[in-house]
Amino acid sequence: MRGSGVAYPELVIFDNDGVLVDSERLANTILAELLTDAGLPYTFEEAVRDFMGGSMVSMRTKAEARLGSALPADLEDRYHQRLFDGFATLQAVPGVEAVLDALDAAGTPYCVASSGTHQRIRTALTAVGFWSRFEGRVFSAEDVAHGKPAPDLFLHAAAALDTKPDRCAVIEDSPLGVAAANAAGMTVFGYAAMTPPDRLASADATFHEMAALPTLLDRS
Numbered sequence: 001m002r003g004s005g006v007a008y009p010e011l012v013i014f015d016n017d018g019v020l021v022d023s024e025r026l027a028n029t030i031l032a033e034l035l036t037d038a039g040l041p042y043t044f045e046e047a048v049r050d051f052m053g054g055s056m057v058s059m060r061t062k063a064e065a066r067l068g069s070a071l072p073a074d075l076e077d078r079y080h081q082r083l084f085d086g087f088a089t090l091q092a093v094p095g096v097e098a099v100l101d102a103l104d105a106a107g108t109p110y111c112v113a114s115s116g117t118h119q120r121i122r123t124a125l126t127a128v129g130f131w132s133r134f135e136g137r138v139f140s141a142e143d144v145a146h147g148k149p150a151p152d153l154f155l156h157a158a159a160a161l162d163t164k165p166d167r168c169a170v171i172e173d174s175p176l177g178v179a180a181a182n183a184a185g186m187t188v189f190g191y192a193a194m195t196p197p198d199r200l201a202s203a204d205a206t207f208h209e210m211a212a213l214p215t216l217l218d219r220s
């Protein structure tokens, strides 16, 4: 902690998928299967590489450019149906509940800013028992014109919670999210669980276990 007894950061902004909820394996498995069925062969690993951290709007734009034609109009609906079915067994990311407990104990506010839809965020956070901790402090790519890697979503969250961007710390697990946080002028910590650390190299620091995060936040 720096300064004269003022807690830093003043706001911690969590990504959702892969940071709060352990959803990326399920989500990218489903996405790869749907794209393959639509005539664009994709493996799980390729879906992670190309789409993890982005919105379904940006996924469609990129995939259709590669395919050279339109994806089925109901692809997003089928994706979310299968995803929400799978959320019945969704788990929180290991160790993140203790991080939230530590922030609560320190009186440090936090929120979630996700490329997912509001319905997806609410469904996921409810499934792992976190909804009451975030209700009223949930920000979705649906709320802004440009999702990650644009800074819009993080800046929107900071403004809504009356916090200057340079007082915010972002927790992200995707290159798109780290780029968005950098563009917003925020401190960003990269959770390198599924993503190779070198792809998060533009973060202020990377970490591999949630237990390491409170110390990083204290120093930010």
Ligand SMILES: [Mg+2]
Pocket (backbone or CB within 6 Å): 015, 016, 017, 018, 019, 052, 053, 172, 173, 174, 177
């Ligand atoms: Mg993520």
